[in-house]
Amino acid sequence: MNKPLTPSLLLDEQLCFALYAASRRMTATYRPLLEALDLTYPQYLVMLVLWERDGLTVSELGDRLQLDSGTLTPLLKRLQQAGLLGRRRRQSDEREVEITLTEAGDKLRERAAEVPRCLAEKLCMSVDAFTRLRDELKNLATQLASPTDQRE
Amino acid sequence: MNKPLTPSLLLDEQLCFALYAASRRMTATYRPLLEALDLTYPQYLVMLVLWERDGLTVSELGDRLQLDSGTLTPLLKRLQQAGLLGRRRRQSDEREVEITLTEAGDKLRERAAEVPRCLAEKLCMSVDAFTRLRDELKNLATQLASPTDQRE
DNA sequence: TCAAATTTAATTGTGCACAATATATTTCTT
């Protein structure tokens, strides 16, 4: 038994690499499913948020997905171009940009319902294992949250 | 108890988002540590591989990290520019490009030894929990490996 | 033997991530 009390530099022992590789592999698994909806994976995440609650601002979307305007602004412009959402300044506060689904954007939800179903098949995990792993990852992310961005 | 026998479209229930968010958070945690070494996170991964075994080709590196030449070629050129490695065609097979550490690249390993140590602190996980999560992620990645890229 | 198929990197193009900065709007302070 060689437990790494001394943290090692071996790639295969790194949690970070297992996480990075699994995340990219997961995205790659979604890719063909999302291609059918003409969405990239981050675009799909934005749509998930909007399907839950429409009319959010860019920063509210950013809070939810942990992405900043540098990522979201061009992504949202592409979704607008695709006719899935609209962007307009709020009249109550002209600094904010409110994102609202178009009818096409709303309707896409039905076709998207297939996606988690297809993925569940590929995963071959029990609901419990799924839930446990997901929640462990959430805890990990919380643990790694930088002291400068505590939840208020 | 509302177990999602019907896979849901709620962001917080997605394994994929927990994975994606945790992976980005992990990279963000490495960032300040690697900045001190003048490395990005993917560059650090390449260095980990080379510190284990020098003189690999671009595709051998790619096999290890699951990255293709479209990602690796420019990344390796930047590491070469930084003086950490050399790239040259193999004379035994001129198609292959062999990557070898420079003395500076080899020496960086000592300073890099701090990195996993610093991270272990932030994680506050038992060795067992660490190992278990890492191996679960490896299994997940294997499970998601597309049928077209089976291990031979 | 030599043309076709295969293999290896590099190149091109798109779309994230994210830091740093800019711009516009609103709120705070006096």
Add this chain to the structure above:
DNA sequence: AAGAAATATATTGTGCACAATTAAATTTGA
């Protein structure tokens, strides 16, 4: 009410990821 500080989004620039294509070297197989 005027200027300063704070807030929200957009812009710019760098570096991945990854698909698709290209180019060059090697292997293959009639």
